[in-house]
Amino acid sequence: MSNANxxxxxxxxxxxxxxxxxxxxxxxxxVWVFIELERGEVHPVSFELLxxxxxxxxxxxxxxxxxxLGPPGEATQHAIAEAFAYGADLVYLVEAPLLxxxxxxxxxxxxxDLVNTHKPEILLLGATTLGRDLAGSVxxxxxxxxxxxxxxxxxxxxxxxxxxxxxxxxxxxxxYTLNYRPQMATVRPRVMAMPPRTDKPVGxxxxxxxxxxxEEIITKVxxxxxxRQSAKANLAYADIVVAxxxxxxxxxxxxxxxxLARAIGAEYGCSRPLVQKGWMPADRxxxxxxxxxxxxxxxxxxxxxxxxxxVGVEGADLIVAINTDPNAPIFDFAHLGIVTDAIRFxxxxxxxxxxxxxxxxxxxxxx
Amino acid sequence: xxxxxxxxxxxxxxxxxxHPVTNTIMRQGVPTIINPYDxxxxxxxxxxxxxxxxxxxxxTMGPPMAxxxxxxxxxxxxxxxxxxxxxxxxxxxxxxxxxALSRAIVRIGETFGAPDIVFAGKxxxxxxxxxxxxxxAKRLGLLQFTYVAKIGSIDVDARExxxxxxxxxxxxxxxxxxxxxxxxxxxxNEIRRGSLDDAMxxxxxxxxxxxxxxAGIEDLNKCGLRGSPTVVKRVFAPTTRAEKxxxxxxxxxxxxxxADELIAAIFTRQPALEHExxxxxxx
Ligand SMILES: Cc1cc2nc3c(=O)[nH]c(=O)nc-3n(C[C@H](O)[C@H](O)[C@H](O)COP(=O)(O)OP(=O)(O)OC[C@H]3O[C@@H](n4cnc5c(N)ncnc54)[C@H](O)[C@@H]3O)c2cc1C
Ligand SMILES: Cc1cc2nc3c(=O)[nH]c(=O)nc-3n(C[C@H](O)[C@H](O)[C@H](O)COP(=O)(O)OP(=O)(O)OC[C@H]3O[C@@H](n4cnc5c(N)ncnc54)[C@H](O)[C@@H]3O)c2cc1C
Numbered sequence: 001m002s003n004a005n006x007x008x009x010x011x012x013x014x015x016x017x018x019x020x021x022x023x024x025x026x027x028x029x030x031v032w033v034f035i036e037l038e039r040g041e042v043h044p045v046s047f048e049l050l051x052x053x054x055x056x057x058x059x060x061x062x063x064x065x066x067x068x069l070g071p072p073g074e075a076t077q078h079a080i081a082e083a084f085a086y087g088a089d090l091v092y093l094v095e096a097p098l099l100x101x102x103x104x105x106x107x108x109x110x111x112x113d114l115v116n117t118h119k120p121e122i123l124l125l126g127a128t129t130l131g132r133d134l135a136g137s138v139x140x141x142x143x144x145x146x147x148x149x150x151x152x153x154x155x156x157x158x159x160x161x162x163x164x165x166x167x168x169x170x171x172x173x174x175x176y177t178l179n180y181r182p183q184m185a186t187v188r189p190r191v192m193a194m195p196p197r198t199d200k201p202v203g204x205x206x207x208x209x210x211x212x213x214x215e216e217i218i219t220k221v222x223x224x225x226x227x228r229q230s231a232k233a234n235l236a237y238a239d240i241v242v243a244x245x246x247x248x249x250x251x252x253x254x255x256x257x258x259x260l261a262r263a264i265g266a267e268y269g270c271s272r273p274l275v276q277k278g279w280m281p282a283d284r285x286x287x288x289x290x291x292x293x294x295x296x297x298x299x300x301x302x303x304x305x306x307x308x309x310x311v312g313v314e315g316a317d318l319i320v321a322i323n324t325d326p327n328a329p330i331f332d333f334a335h336l337g338i339v340t341d342a343i344r345f346x347x348x349x350x351x352x353x354x355x356x357x358x359x360x361x362x363x364x365x366x367x
Numbered sequence: 368x369x370x371x372x373x374x375x376x377x378x379x380x381x382x383x384x385x386h387p388v389t390n391t392i393m394r395q396g397v398p399t400i401i402n403p404y405d406x407x408x409x410x411x412x413x414x415x416x417x418x419x420x421x422x423x424x425x426x427t428m429g430p431p432m433a434x435x436x437x438x439x440x441x442x443x444x445x446x447x448x449x450x451x452x453x454x455x456x457x458x459x460x461x462x463x464x465x466x467a468l469s470r471a472i473v474r475i476g477e478t479f480g481a482p483d484i485v486f487a488g489k490x491x492x493x494x495x496x497x498x499x500x501x502x503x504a505k506r507l508g509l510l511q512f513t514y515v516a517k518i519g520s521i522d523v524d525a526r527e528x529x530x531x532x533x534x535x536x537x538x539x540x541x542x543x544x545x546x547x548x549x550x551x552x553x554x555x556n557e558i559r560r561g562s563l564d565d566a567m568x569x570x571x572x573x574x575x576x577x578x579x580x581x582a583g584i585e586d587l588n589k590c591g592l593r594g595s596p597t598v599v600k601r602v603f604a605p606t607t608r609a610e611k612x613x614x615x616x617x618x619x620x621x622x623x624x625x626a627d628e629l630i631a632a633i634f635t636r637q638p639a640l641e642h643e644x645x646x647x648x649x650x
Contacts, residue, residue: 038535102534103541104501104511129534133513136501140465145596148461148496166602167493173602180596218510222529222540239643264644282554296640297633318637320629321612330612336632337612338625345622352626357644 021179028181031057032092032120034111035066035083036130038102039224040075042082044194044237045126049187050086051195052153053124059155062121063089069110071100084200091203092118096210101221102130108137109212115142117208120182122160124153127186135186145177146184151191151311160185169288169311190236190292190315235284240266241295241316243286244274245309247302247323247342251279256346257301263350264357269293271303287312301342305330322346368421368523369479370412371472372445372486373503374405376429376436377493401436404488406443406558408551411518412486413444413559419523422446424475424482428456428467434574441569442561448572449475453579458592461494465502466589471582472507483523485509485548497550504548512541513550521545 033053036043050066057064066083070076072095080091094110111134115123123138125131127149139146147162151172154161160183163174177183235241242264244257254270261268269286270279286293288308294315301322303309310333313319321334322342331337338345378397401409412423425440427433428451437448451471459467476482485507490497497513504511512530516538519529523545532539533552561569579590588594615628634641 039537041536043535101539108505129514129532132497133501133511136461136498136513137505137511139498140462140502140505143462143596145598146461146496146498147597148498161600165605169605171602172605174600176598176600177596178598219541219543222542224534224537224539225531226537240640296637318633318640319612320633326614331614332611333608334612335636336615336629338615338629339617340622340625345625348622348626349629352623352630353644356627356630 021181025179025181028119028121030062030065030120031060031122032065032067032115032124032182033083033088034123034125034131034134035068035079035091036126036128037068037070037075037079038130042079043126043128043130043189045128045131045187045189047082047086047197048189048192048194049124049126050083050088052187052192053122054087054195056122056153056155056160057089060121060158065089065120066091067111067114067123068092069094069099069107071095071097080205081202082197084202085197086195089203091205092208093205094208094210096212098212098214098217099210101224102133103217103219103221104133104137105217105219106210106212107134108141110208110210111138112141113211114208115182118206123182123184125184125186127188131186135184139184142182144180144182144184145175146186147175147177148186149191150185150187153185153187159183165288165311169307188292190294193294193315235267235269235286235291236293238267238293239295240264240297240299241269241286241293242266242299242301243269243271243303244301244342245271245303246273247304249302249343251277253343254279256343256350260299260346260350260353263354266295266297266299271306271309300330300334301346303330304328305333368415368419368483368521369481370416370421370423370484370486371475371482372405372409372412372423372425372440373468373499374409374425374427374436374440374488375402375491375493376400376427376433377402377491399432399435401439402488402491402493404490404492404551404553406488407553407555408486408488408549409440409443409445410556410558411549411551412484414556415484415518415521416446419521421483422479424449424479426451426468426471426475428452428459428464428471434576437574438569438572441572442566443559444561444565447479447575449575449577451577451579451582453590455579455587455590458595459590460595460597461496461498461502462596463590463592463594465499465506466594467579467582467584468499469503469506470584471577472503474577474582477583481546483545484521484528485546487548487550489514489550489552500548500550507548510543510547512543512547514552515549516552516555518549 031053033049035046066088125135150162152163162185242261274280275285296317298316299320319334320336321330423445424447425445426449487500514533517531526545
């Protein structure tokens with residue numbers, strides 16, 4: 001399909017809420033989720049999106065498809081199987097050796113060709129470095145709307161209602177792509193809940209050829225440096241996170257946070273000012289401009305609970321706040337609060353946990 | 368070499384206030400700044416110019432007051448500034464923004480020489496979509512490198528560039544060709560303090576101002592609200608959790624008592640956690 005007839009009649013603008021989908025978009029159907037496969041691993045955000053995509057597809061009475069772009073081999077087969085296990089009804093597959101490493105050119109080509117051939121109504125991608133790079137190119141090539149970093153996806157009057165925070169989380173706005181297709185959105189990792197996984201047989205896989213050769217791709221991959229293990233904070237997916245804020249007063253006191261984290265097998269994180277001060281590396285920052293986390297337990301020490309911090313931690317099952325100020329905003333969304341000096345309390349908490357969790361403490365457990 | 372860098376003027380969002388009743392943004396009196404992420408791109412552009420010779424042109428699309436951001440960029444040492452300003456751009460989403468900016472870049476190329484590299488910031492602090500960079504690249508048919516941590520080497524004659532690009536689990540080393548679009552990662556450098564000369568030049572200097580027509584934009588259906596496929600339908604305040612935190616009672620307790628009490632409260636609310644911790648934690 002040429003892009004010429006994608007230049008649909010202008011929308012009525014933001015005030016014009018009426019939906020008049022141009023004729024050539026009317027056969028766009030089904031919900032697609034990009035299964036992000038990089039260096040042999042599927043990014044878990046893809047499964048979170050399948051969970052959301054399932055709900056949208058069910059509401060629309062449509063099918064849910066996983067989009068797998070990858071090199072021939074085991075990793076790609078695994079990605080396909082996982083897409084079904086997390087709820088896809090079918091998978092579109094573009095398999096080619098030159099999709100082994102992520103590069104913008106072949107991935108954009110593969111994705112836009114798939115869209116133009118099979119015409120999805122909705123296309124969701126993870127807001128990762130790969131997903132954002134790809135989504136921006138694909139949306140511009142297709143000349144359609146793309147809503148970034150959504151925190152809620154719904155179907156209203158048959159259209160995708162994509163809600164995202166604005167102005168640092170103090171407001172939310174709901175954005176629609178009414179007169180163009182597909183309706184595209186990205187979602188950050190961990191913003192949506194992980195759906196249950198059920199072993200299912202691999203279903204229908206529709207293959208599509210990549211009409212591009214290595215010679216046509218200008219960008220070459222010279223190498224890949226894996227992050228050092230220590231630097232690879234797996235904060236976003238940790239079950240327990242302990243974080244420190246400015247209330248800890250000094251870089252040295254962050255050791256108290258790390259000690260507690262080590263004692264309970266948690267990851268540690270921090271509020272943004274600590275990164276700005278150079279007390280913690282950027283990949284430990286929790287919040288709107290850092291990581292979104294969804295742990296079972298989040299312990300925040302000396303963090304005031306600013307809105308930009310809050311939006312990154314609200315998905316936690318249980319939030320415990322330690323703060324000297326009984327009026328700190330964090331107590332408005334924490335579940336358990338303790339008004340005390342974190343510098344004194346953290347060592348006591350570390351010790352108490354260690355005592356309670358040691359293998360010889362069963363009497364204590366029973367008491 | 369000729370480098371174009373796109374900057375956006377944004378409200379200093381630390382000071383943004385939302386009207387408690389109407390849920391509108393109270394912009395009045397809020398100071399504006401250059402989008403902080405763009406400064407990393409600007410500094411990188413200036414360094415490349417200093418190393419390889421050539422010129423840096425800063426470009427912004429915005430209201431007339433966006434001139435302030437351009438003057439600021441000149442004080443850091445940019446050679447030329449272009450303000451793309453026209454009522455018809457109002458309400459642009461990222462698709463319409465990248466259309467307008469890409470046309471202006473074409474016009475900059477015709478007027479001042481074709482750019483070898485176009486820079487953009489990783490994202491802005493207000494719209495915060497990270498979509499405009501890829502949008503410009505696609506519109507101009509430029510090779511695209513986002514989240515660049517380091518530009519390894521540039522050979523202007525051979526038209527070659529190598530970059531280190533952040534990816535989820537590590538860094539990709541890529542070799543490619545000029546011209547290209549690069550969005551810089553934050554923290555990759557530190558914006559210089561401009562020289563006195565630059566400050567004087569910035570104060571006196573002319574800023575090139577283009578309307579849509581002057582930038583060679585004819586198809587107004589691709590601009591502003593009309594050129595924006597996304598439609599903002601509703602702006603609202605997040606619903607907050609009604610109940611406040613249950614406070615652990617402090618009276619007459621040692622830190623140790625408190626710790627034990629807190630742990631008991633945690634495990635009461637999350638019984639499964641105790642079991643998991645007993646096996647995984649405590650090493
Ligand atoms: C565009 C933008 C994006 C942002 N993104 C993020 C983000 O991603 N993540 C983020 O965290 N922030 C972010 N921020 C910053 C955010 O607005 C807050 O400034 C920041 O979260 C505050 O950090 P803090 O709670 O550590 O410090 P403060 O707000 O200074 O709070 C310190 C707290 O410690 C308490 N305290 C002091 N002494 C003690 C003690 N001895 N024991 C216990 N408590 C004590 C104080 O009562 C206070 O509540 C962003 C801001 C902007 C403008
Ligand atoms: C709260 C809010 C939410 C929005 N959500 C969306 C959305 O989901 N989808 C959508 O399509 N639009 C959205 N918009 C509109 C979007 O913000 C505007 O189109 C804006 O002009 C550019 O997008 P950005 O600020 O996200 O830039 P980004 O894409 O984050 O900017 C990346 C880089 O592009 C360059 N750049 C961006 N704007 C300019 C400019 N005006 N002049 C020069 N260089 C520039 C800068 O180098 C910048 O660092 C939203 C706007 C707001 C206020």
